[in-house]
Amino acid sequence: MPFAIGERFQIKNDICTIRYIGIIDRWPDVRVYGVEWDNVSRGKNSGSVDGKKYFETACPGSGSFIKESKFLRDTCPTYSFLEALFNTYFSCPGHDSTLAFGSKEVEYCGFEQLDSRNHELKSLNTISLNKQCINVISRDPTDREKIARYCGQVQTLDIGMNLLIDLELVLEILVLCTQAEELNLSGNRFQTQWNLHSRNQSFPQVKRLYMISCTLTDNDIAHLFEVFPSIELLDVSMNDLTSEAFAGLTLPPTLKDLILHGNAIEWIPKNILSSNIQNLDLSSNLIGDESVDKAHHSTIRYLDLTCNKITTWELLGKLNSIFTDLISLKILDNPLYSGKGSIADEEDMLYETVVRMGQLSILDGSDITEELRNNAELYVASKVVKSPVTCDEVPSECKIFANNQAYEEGRCPVTSWLEDELIELKIIDKESSSSFLIHVLRGSTLRSLKGIISSKLRTKIAKIQLLRTLGESDFEVLDKDFSSLDNSFLDSGDIVYTILKGRQ
Numbered sequence: 108m109p110f111a112i113g114e115r116f117q118i119k120n121d122i123c124t125i126r127y128i129g130i131i132d133r134w135p136d137v138r139v140y141g142v143e144w145d146n147v148s149r150g151k152n153s154g155s156v157d158g159k160k161y162f163e164t165a166c167p168g169s170g171s172f173i174k175e176s177k178f179l180r181d182t183c184p185t186y187s188f189l190e191a192l193f194n195t196y197f198s199c200p201g202h203d204s205t206l207a208f209g210s211k212e213v214e215y216c217g218f219e220q221l222d223s224r225n226h227e228l229k230s231l232n233t234i235s236l237n238k239q240c241i242n243v244i245s246r247d248p249t250d251r252e253k254i255a256r257y258c259g260q261v262q263t264l265d266i267g268m269n270l271l272i273d274l275e276l277v278l279e280i281l282v283l284c285t286q287a288e289e290l291n292l293s294g295n296r297f298q299t300q301w302n303l304h305s306r307n308q309s310f311p312q313v314k315r316l317y318m319i320s321c322t323l324t325d326n327d328i329a330h331l332f333e334v335f336p337s338i339e340l341l342d343v344s345m346n347d348l349t350s351e352a353f354a355g356l357t358l359p360p361t362l363k364d365l366i367l368h369g370n371a372i373e374w375i376p377k378n379i380l381s382s383n384i385q386n387l388d389l390s391s392n393l394i395g396d397e398s399v400d401k402a403h404h405s406t407i408r409y410l411d412l413t414c415n416k417i418t419t420w421e422l423l424g425k426l427n428s429i430f431t432d433l434i435s436l437k438i439l440d441n442p443l444y445s446g447k448g449s450i451a452d453e454e455d456m457l458y459e460t461v462v463r464m465g466q467l468s469i470l471d472g473s474d475i476t477e478e479l480r481n482n483a484e485l486y487v488a489s490k491v492v493k494s495p496v497t498c499d500e501v502p503s504e505c506k507i508f509a510n511n512q513a514y515e516e517g518r519c520p521v522t523s524w525l526e527d528e529l530i531e532l533k534i535i536d537k538e539s540s541s542s543f544l545i546h547v548l549r550g551s552t553l554r555s556l557k558g559i560i561s562s563k564l565r566t567k568i569a570k571i572q573l574l575r576t577l578g579e580s581d582f583e584v585l586d587k588d589f590s591s592l593d594n595s596f597l598d599s600g601d602i603v604y605t606i607l608k609g610r611q
Contacts, residue, residue: 115270126162138175191239242270268294293319320345325352344368417441435469458483554588
């Protein structure tokens with residue numbers, strides 16, 4: 108059969124799109140197929156050979172040229188939806204009962220029961236036809252009736268990683284699969300747009316839709332919400348979508364999970380902030396320091412900003428003001444956190460983030476314990492005393508320590524109210540005699556003090572033992588972990604010795 112530019116095929120285990128058919132100067136007597144691979148690593152060029160351009164590729168280096176003989180030999184056969192369904196869930200009619208192992212043939216038994224079970228396809232709630240080389244829905248007018256009969260009850264349908272290029276084919280499937288609540292179309296590279304004017308159909312039964320790496324455009328998103336008005340989860344990762352794809356849209360009130368990983372989002376649209384979305388994944392986008400409007404409020408509870416372009420702490424202040432219900436934040440692999448190679452630097456960034464996002468329960472996938480929060484607050488408090496700052500307004504993180512007493516509005520220096528609440532202790536490692544100064548709140552417990560010291564010494568808190576000198580050679584062990592520093596009679600200027608358990 109003749110092939111056409113734009114058609115998709117699977118060659119061995121990788122999928123490609125035909126971008127060129129003809130001859131090239133290098134092989135003037137051979138028909139050649141220029142293809143663009145979904146897997147960029149399979150490519151050898153960008154549609155050029157010997158300095159001559161034959162076709163364009165969306166991703167540099169994802170193209171290659173294949174001689175027709177090799178293309179025909181290695182290309183996997185394509186199937187209709189119904190053919191793939193039968194191939195996966197039915198045995199071929201009239202099969203014999205032998206299996207070949209090299210030159211030997213053996214008879215097998217027991218497959219009749221499997222066939223019988225597979226023929227009860229009508230009872231299946233889930234059908235997975237992932238990567239089955241499906242490029243059309245049917246090849247015969249009677250196929251649609253069979254699909255409706257076998258798939259009418261299916262609730263989860265996976266036809267991802269196939270060769271579909273026409274979005275209208277998806278609607279044909281959904282007309283027949285009337286109970287489908289979850290639909291996976293990921294990896295099909297759609298080249299035609301929704302034709303809603305001709306169909307005027309919607310599918311409110313679909314609640315969860317996955318369209319990862321489907322070459323969707325910004326304009327497709329509005330149509331998606333029209334076709335699926337009751338969607339609860341939408342994953343459109345890896346489609347090169349921009350913020351404009353969502354700006355101004357009325358999002359379905361049912362939408363709770365929006366996954367936009369690996370797109371080109373530069374700012375968070377206001378309608379997303381004001382929606383009913385609970386989980387927003389913006390990882391691997393272009394979110395920067397001016398990406399949100401502080402005047403807005405959002406009820407989003409889970410936010411992923413991993414691997415973006417955040418460079419300043421000011422954005423975290425905005426996030427803290429906007430996402431007042433936020434439980435979990437992922438924010439690693441941003442420029443703000445890059446270049447911090449030492450353990451001490453990592454802890455510094457961790458403590459700053461915990462304090463600035465005070466309502467969080469989970470940071471970068473790890474629970475924020477009460478001990479971690481206390482240590483973070485003490486750490487930031489000590490930084491405030493040592494380095495007074497100037498501010499236009501009271502930073503939210505400082506409200507942790509007092510009712511805005513530390514800051515005065517309008518570019519005034521910070522007043523040093525903490526000087527009366529903080530004590531400076533000299534910590535000496537009894538074995539190495541190395542020392543350092545720390546600042547802690549008077550009301551802190553000895554366990555909190557151990558937490559700060561363990562961070563400095565890069566060891567576990569359980570290994571830290573604290574001692575206070577009673578004379579030239581006498582020491583008192585400070586072992587009442589939950590006693591305050593005041594009750595332990597520690598004050599500014601005192602010396603505390605540390606010993607690591609197991610080496611004294």
